Amino acid sequence: MALQATSLVSSSFSIPKEGKCSASSKDSSLFGVSFSELVKADFSSSALRCKREFKQRVGTVRAQTVTTTPAVNKTTPEGKKTLRKGSVVITGASSGLGLATAKALAETGKWHVIMACRDFLKTERAAKSAGIAKENYTIMHLDLASLDSVRQFVDNFRRSGWPLDVLVCNAAVYLPTAKEPTYTAEGFELSVGTNHLGHFLLSRLLLEDLNKSDYPSKRLIIVGSITGNTNTLAGNVPPKANLGDMRGLAGGLTGLNTSAMIDGGDFDGAKAYKDSKVCNMLTMQEFHRRYHEETGITFASLYPGCIATTGLFREHIPLFRLLFPPFQKYITKGFVSEEESGKRLAQVVSDPSLTKSGVYWSWNKNSASFENQLSQEASNADKARKVWEISEKLVGLA
Ligand code: LMG
Ligand code: NDP
Ligand code: PMR
Numbered sequence: 312m313a314l315q316a317t318s319l320v321s322s323s324f325s326i327p328k329e330g331k332c333s334a335s336s337k338d339s340s341l342f343g344v345s346f347s348e349l350v351k352a353d354f355s356s357s358a359l360r361c362k363r364e365f366k367q368r369v370g371t372v373r374a375q376t377v378t379t380t381p382a383v384n385k386t387t388p389e390g391k392k393t394l395r396k397g398s399v400v401i402t403g404a405s406s407g408l409g410l411a412t413a414k415a416l417a418e419t420g421k422w423h424v425i426m427a428c429r430d431f432l433k434t435e436r437a438a439k440s441a442g443i444a445k446e447n448y449t450i451m452h453l454d455l456a457s458l459d460s461v462r463q464f465v466d467n468f469r470r471s472g473w474p475l476d477v478l479v480c481n482a483a484v485y486l487p488t489a490k491e492p493t494y495t496a497e498g499f500e501l502s503v504g505t506n507h508l509g510h511f512l513l514s515r516l517l518l519e520d521l522n523k524s525d526y527p528s529k530r531l532i533i534v535g536s537i538t539g540n541t542n543t544l545a546g547n548v549p550p551k552a553n554l555g556d557m558r559g560l561a562g563g564l565t566g567l568n569t570s571a572m573i574d575g576g577d578f579d580g581a582k583a584y585k586d587s588k589v590c591n592m593l594t595m596q597e598f599h600r601r602y603h604e605e606t607g608i609t610f611a612s613l614y615p616g617c618i619a620t621t622g623l624f625r626e627h628i629p630l631f632r633l634l635f636p637p638f639q640k641y642i643t644k645g646f647v648s649e650e651e652s653g654k655r656l657a658q659v660v661s662d663p664s665l666t667k668s669g670v671y672w673s674w675n676k677n678s679a680s681f682e683n684q685l686s687q688e689a690s691n692a693d694k695a696r697k698v699w700e701i702s703e704k705l706v707g708l709a
Contacts, residue, residue, distance in 0.1 A: 413438070492571035532610075
């Protein structure tokens with residue numbers, strides 16, 4: 312009975328708070344949004360048109376250089392040209408969504424996955440136990456909580472000779488029980504420093520590499536979340552995301568003379584995570600506005616579903632970790648397995664029908680993708696510009 316009642320709620324409930332929600336969403340998890348037309352781009356014809364040879368950028372470090380091939384490189388006996396393997400960098404591919412996505416992509420045989428992770432051994436073990444074939448992945452060290460490490464990763468990646476066709480900014484930390492802030496190498500509060508600022512620098516630097524790729528559909532994907540969107544029920548569970556006037560961000564989130572929180576308020580680890588997700592979603596849109604037309608790169612974000620079993624909740628209290636999966640499975644119905652979430656993100660990486668830029672993807676209960684609506688704050692163009700401008704100062708790009 313109770314389950315029926317909640318599923319009824321979940322199929323019809325939406326918060327009409329910001330004027331963007333439909334009254335009868337068909338989603339399983341209270342997205343409160345309307346469906347939009349999916350764009351059916353003709354991927355294969357653009358692949359055939361693309362004949363530019365991939366030019367190896369770094370010829371000096373021979374030992375680490377792999378042979379790369381142009382995007383359209385093989386001709387079958389019937390005379391049809393086929394696409395070369397795509398090359399995708401996924402941050403935080405050592406567990407959860409990132410690992411499941413790496414596995415899903417590697418299994419197609421069409422992708423080489425560069426797993427950009429802070430713990431090399433853990434990643435190697437994870438890749439092996441997930442059964443990812445050796446020839447389909449490479450591990451490279453990246454600690455997003457250090458801007459030096461981000462720059463080092465970019466150098467190493469360039470030396471490796473792999474092209475960059477898709478970049479997935481997936482890694483994150485969530486510190487819901489922390490009483491005091493902790494900090495990155497440069498002294499930024501750890502959640503926003505890792506989830507947003509580390510990725511901001513990484514994606515700004517690698518934009519150039521994406522731009523050089525001759526792959527027919529180049530993409531930059533930044534993982535967002537429902538809990539950063541206050542136009543949903545999940546986004547209204549306290550503490551709510553709110554960037555305020557960003558005085559804390561402008562002050563460098565140091566927690567010394569300025570606040571460790573973006574809005575300048577008292578430290579709250581759960582809020583810092585949700586704020587960081589808002590920054591992720593705003594950054595994707597600002598990239599789209601600034602670079603989509605000029606580069607043709609697809610910029611996208613997504614909510615992959617509630618993957619209640621991942622390492623993201625490792626810092627939460629044991630009772631939460633015990634109850635959260637059944638709560639999401641049977642009450643909110645927002646639960647999704649790691650495997651399913653990996654397939655979803657893999658779609659955003661490679662599905663020919665998901666080439667539209669500037670989109671925040673979500674999935675309905677039948678696991679069909681749709682363009683979701685972001686909250687007012689997470690779609691505010693002025694805030695996006697401000698996050699961009701402050702962030703580029705903090706990471707040393709401006
Ligand atoms: C904060 O607390 C912590 O303070 C912070 O440190 C951090 O951990 C943060 O987001 C992480 O959480 C959140 C706390 C406050 O939420 C809880 O911990 C909820 C536990 C209480 C459980 C209530 C019963 C729910 C159903 C029982 C199911 C059993 C399984 C339990 C599994 C628990 C896993 C979560 O949260 C609150 O203040 C509770 C009130 C939240 C209400 C959501 C607000 C919605 C606003 C919109 C109103 C619409 C109402 C529609 C009704 C829909 C019906 C579902
Ligand atoms: P996990 O904790 O399983 O994965 C997070 C990954 O990020 C791990 O690989 C972790 O590495 C890595 N990471 C953390 N800090 C750093 C760092 N400083 N440098 C490099 N890598 C780092 O969580 P999920 O798979 O759940 O999270 C993946 C993404 O999905 C996140 O962006 C999250 O916000 C998002 N998301 C998750 C939801 C969920 O319900 N789980 C819902 C919506 C969005 P290590 O293994 O070394 O710890
Ligand atoms: Mg939430 C109605 C649906 C729904 C969905 C899809 C989520 C997703 N959550 C929902 C509802 C609720 N949650 C309700 C009604 C409550 C109060 C009981 C609730 C509570 C809750 C907590 C305490 N939920 C949480 C937490 C966390 O600590 C997680 C979090 O906020 O991390 C930032 C979380 C989440 N709920 C989700 C999702 C996807 C999360 C994981 C966080 C994320 O990556 O965004």
